[in-house]
Amino acid sequence: MKTRWGRAFWLSAGLLVLAVGLSVTVGAVPVPLPVLARLLWAGLSGRAVPANLPAYYHTIVFDLRLPHTVLMLLTGAALGSSGAAYQGVFRNPLADPYLLGIASGAGLGAVLILAIHRPAGWGGALALPVAAFVGAVLTVALVYALAQVEGRLPTTTLILAGVAIGSLASALTSFLMLESEGTLQRAITYLMGGAPLSGWQPVLAMLPYWLVGQAGLLLSGHALNVLQFGEEQAQHLGLNARRAKALILAAASLTTAVAVAFAGIIGFIGLVVPHVVRLLWGEDYRREVPLSLLGGATALLLADLLARTLLAPRVLPVGIVTALFGAPFFLWVLRRARPTAT
Amino acid sequence: MSLEIVHVSAGYPSQQVLDDVHLTVPKGQILALLGPNGAGKTTLLRVLSGTLAPWQGQVRWEGRDIHRLAPKARARLVAVVPQARALPPAFTVEQAVMLGRTPYLSWLGGAGQADWKAVQRALTQTDLLPLAARPLQRLSGGEQQRVLLARALAQETPLLLLDEPTTHLDLHHQSRLLALVRDLSRARGLTVVMVVHDLNQAARYADRVAILDHGRLVAAGSPAAVLTAERLTRVYRTPVEVLTTAQGWPVVVAAAE
Ligand SMILES: Nc1ncnc2c1ncn2[C@@H]1O[C@H](COP(=O)(O)OP(=O)(O)OP(=O)(O)O)[C@@H](O)[C@H]1O
């Protein structure tokens, strides 16, 4: 058991390193690996850039590629681990921050604060995830309440409630965008899956919230395992099921919210990745959460790579690429899940 | 030293179910809970396990109100074997049984030597050792039922509640399970409350039986005293005859209507 889990971990970590390497080197101006290695070495050891390298490499790697890569890495990791947590809490393989409308709710929260307050600079960047978090938590609570039928959460009502609330949130978001003038409009287009923010500021603003949310999720593996037997049996086993669910949903919503606040609404990573992890390595949330975190980061980096290269020099919204792969997968899971979930 | 059910009334927002149930189970004894469908047996087990708070009355173990205990402390006291329904498909038998150690584990769920020992013992007692690595979805209904028993045994509690534990079991495993429960109660002083529908199993394995009907306690006492033809005919609204074996156990048979 231990070695199998170790293998899974190192394999996932290795794939992620590979994806990071690809993401930084591939682009309109390719950065050859030796050049990247020398730049990174120089950057890390605090020395000057080697004189024999063209100066633009430094700008491309440190000001453009790396911040974008790290943003995608953190976002993908957030979607992967929070997807695993949502699937665990809802005991439903189709629960995903996007399908449950939580990402749209987070997006609405972020747009609302942009519209009302129009925060700028660091204060604004740090307030954005908080607003998105409030939107996400309200959405989860609403979907949970609406989907409940006699104390159970059937797949159909869960997905329908998620889609309905998500559409409502998206409609309100679009309305706010139409009503706003040019500057705000540009600032919020990325929320709809458009061009993501660039530079180090979003990455650094995201990081503290990301760390808190991920720590919460990584600690909830055992509780998620116990919850798979339902609330009543979880109580028999000594877990305060209601409180555990609330805490895990809060951590998952925070994690989703930071992803949405800085990278926009990106679907299907949170659905596909935990599913693949379960298929490959079995069901144990103490492993599934960290493996989905790594896998989510890898998956989004690869999707982003496709988005940047498929129609280069045009850049597709990465959400289109994830949907292109994710939607068929969703249908496949739906068919597979039918006999057991009602 | 006993389980005291003190004038308990309980139910759900939509309806009252239990009405002033008052009953004591001495430590180390097995109580069989009988009664027709919808009588409130499962509801009473919910109150005993701490998951459903009584509207009135108390459940006390060794004098302490179990509804005032923290979830973890309660789970070290009471284990429950629920009816096997919709178990998580991909968990292995061993994983599921290990979750019985939850009340002794940290929030992270790291298991120690004592936990693995308890799991091995529970798997052995329930004949599940050969199936330890199987995912639950590839078990029969009876095997799933035994997994839930093993999980409860791994919990190592002084009080064990079982809800129709023999429903999915074949004849061999029915008597295996009931004999195991009886042996544990004799050897370790385990106190047991189990809901059974088979009146003869109740008569054979329980120290005491109690009959619930429409949420009220109709009778409680030794099998021979409680299981009378007249009472059973009234409660089950079916004519029955009660015979006695050479060893003195009552045997209940449905008479032709
Ligand atoms: N969760 C619930 N919400 C509302 N009413 C319930 C609930 N569970 C059970 N009931 C009702 O409470 C009454 C007692 O149910 P209970 O499950 O305790 O019966 P039981 O004696 O276990 O029956 P059976 O032999 O069929 O298992 C029934 O009328 C039932 O419809």
Ligand SMILES: [Mg+2]
């Ligand atoms: Mg019942």
